[in-house]
Amino acid sequence: MQDVHTQGTRFARAPETHLASLRALGEAVVSARLELAIVVPTFNERANIPVLLDRLAAVLTGVSYEVIVVDDDSTDRTWEAVRGVAAYQQRVRVIRRVGRRGLASACLEGMMSTAAPYIAVMDGDLQHDETILPQMLATAMKESMDFVVASRNITGASMGGFAKDRVRLSNLGLKLARLILPADVTDPMSGFFLVDRRFIDDVIYDTSGVGFKILLDLLASAKRPVRIAEVPYTFRTREAGESKLDFAVGLEYLYLLLDKMLGHLIPLRFILFALVGAVGVILHLGTLAVLYRQAHLTFMNAQVAATVVSMTFNYLLNNLVTYRDARLRGNQWIVGLLTFYLACSLGAAINLSVSAQLLANGLPWLFAGMAGLVLSSVWNYGVTSVITWRKRLVDRGRAG
Ligand SMILES: Nc1nc2c(ncn2[C@@H]2O[C@H](COP(=O)(O)OP(=O)(O)O)[C@@H](O)[C@H]2O)c(=O)[nH]1
Ligand SMILES: [Mg+2]
Structure with a gap:
């Protein structure tokens, strides 16, 4: 034995x-079969987490639960504070993620780490009212719901002291969310909800895991009608620490929407790469116009200069946006620029020869030009993703 x-x-x-x-x-x-896991994403919430853990213990008497704090290597060492508690309380665990950031991906990682049949997600900053958790769990169990969402937008609920411009921003986000949402839910942007684990296992491969809006991501990944109940609550104001919502988070939101709308058809990275390329074409033509028509350079010289300007611009923007998760810096940045020039020059050569060939074969000039453009975009994307940014992606994968 x-x-x-x-x-x-x-x-x-x-x-x-x-x-x-x-x-x-x-x-x-x-002692009792695990019923509920509470996943709490944190970044710099050291002052708030011990209070939250106490409040959860007070309100969840009689529930067999665990708390999983997923901390992105907070500079205030939130992970350390949670470990201090976890050493004495086995129902508390912490995942310290290094080299990664992101609320949604942190939540997914926490969800994947539990055996509980129901998973709640809530912020670590005490803005979510933990006293409604027992009601949320009971509703999910009794009515076999996939989701029970704590909503700020139904009767009995309130945005609390949410600043006016935040409410406006939130409403705009809500309108955009309706574009990708199959389910009818009043607060799809809520960061406070409870979900049946089986639902997560069904959709995990389809989630995007970008940005702040994990509930929206999950709902938009559903392949069947979703059963949702909503429970009202009042959003509290934050007392300690600060909000991490900023411009980058706004961009990530648009990224999530695009991915949900088109990601299953074309890789989102390619769409971003092509958009950057389109802006590059406009810049190219603008530069050409100035240098050729106003500065009176020869057409060839103006064309070469415009090419260098637009290629450099494309590289900078792709490195900032398209490959923001694999951004090149220092020496890698210089090597990246050179390989990008090389790959795109070959791309341009392909464009020229293919479109000339098609034109010679009788295709109208517009179609010949477009075919060359599409082919060279695919070439540029494919080659630079392998040569320019691949090493960085692989390194990050290893670190992750
Ligand atoms: N793990 C992780 N948690 C995050 C990240 N950004 C924000 N959070 C946490 O997510 C919760 C909500 O973030 P907060 O900044 O309060 O958003 P707001 O309430 O919309 O202003 C808080 O617990 C934050 O600590 C992140 O990049 N990674
Ligand atoms: Mg908050």
């Missing part, structure tokens, strides 16, 4: 048999 603890035995047996053997050995196996 001693070998119950060895790896081989553990994996060879069904979980129930394993539990039975442990019980036979007199081990305290489980």
